[in-house]
Amino acid sequence: MPSPGVAAVDRALTILAAFEIEQTPLSLAELARRTGLYKSTLLRLMTSLQEFGYLVQLADGRYHLGPTPFRLGAVYQRANNLHDQVMPVLRQLVTAGTESASFHVRHDAKQRLCVFRVDSQHSTLDRVEAGMLLPLDRGAAGRIILAFDGEMGETSDEIRKNCIATSFGERDPDCAGLACPVFGPNGKLAGALSLSGPKPRFTKENIKAMSSLLLTAATRLTRSLGGSSELLEKISTSAPVESHSREMSRRARK
Known part of the structure; x- marks a missing residue:
């Protein structure tokens, strides 16, 4: 479907988006392949993007943000x-011994943006970094965003009921994740708080412990953002979070 905006602006933004796929310098030929634009069109647009600091040209002729x-x-x-x-x-989540913690927001109709990330204390990690764009329809954080942005269906209904989404190998076959919603004013979804890492560490026992910690963290963050935490408090597990935290920290030290 054609964009209702300005064609030249759409093309310029398409050029910038090409760098999201892989964070490495790109040649003019690679940019043409990724954007579908003629090299002559690219060069005209990239002159303006360089002028305003959106792109730089390296000594070898390739371009980068x-x-x-x-x-x-x-x-x-x-x-x-x-x-x-x-x-x-x-x-605080990572200090308690959880997997890597991230905060995601909706980017567009198909993607979410990892805005913040803190790696876990474990030696092996999943491949997620702040600034990465990830699919909305795969991964626990994406499913939280879809569910609390109103997506219909049995899966989203269940997520809204429990305030927890899980994912096993959806985006990366070797990784798993947990996520829950964080709310802002007027009950609007502010983003998804998630924990992710290698799939073997997502045992039933660890999922239970991390879910409790995650819901407590989301409740605290929701309050600090001015949202209502009533739903999260209602869902929170009855087991004391302090005991979960001590157990997760003990495992992290092993």
Whole structure:
């Protein structure tokens, strides 16, 4: 479906999006292949993108993202006051011995953005980094976003009922994940708080412990963002979170 916007702007944004697939410098030929644009069109647009710092050309002739996207990302974080609210929660989860903790928001109709990430204390990790775009229809965080943004269906109904989504090998066959919603004002979904890592560590016992910690963390973050935590509190498991935290920390030290 054609975009209702300005064609030249759409093409320029398509060029920038080409760098999201793989964070390496790209040649003009590779950019043409990824965007479907003629090289002559690319060169005209990329002149403007370089002028405003969105792209830089390296000594070998290849192109990479410039400093402007990073600067705008920093502005986004400051404006939304998310960094100071989310990062302490992610660090506390990891300190308690969980898998790697992330916070995801919807990017568009098909993708989610990992906004923040804190790696676990384990030696092996899943391949997720802040700034990555990931599919909405695969992975626990994506399913949380779809469910609490109103997607219909039995799976989404169950997720809304339990406030927890699990994923085993959906996006990466060797990895698994847990996620739950975080709410902002007026009951609107602020994002998905998730824990992810190698699939063998997602045993039934670990999932139970991490789910309790995750729901407690999401409740705390929801309150700090001005949302109602009533649903999360209702769903939270009855087992004391402190005991889960001590047990997860003990396993992490092994």
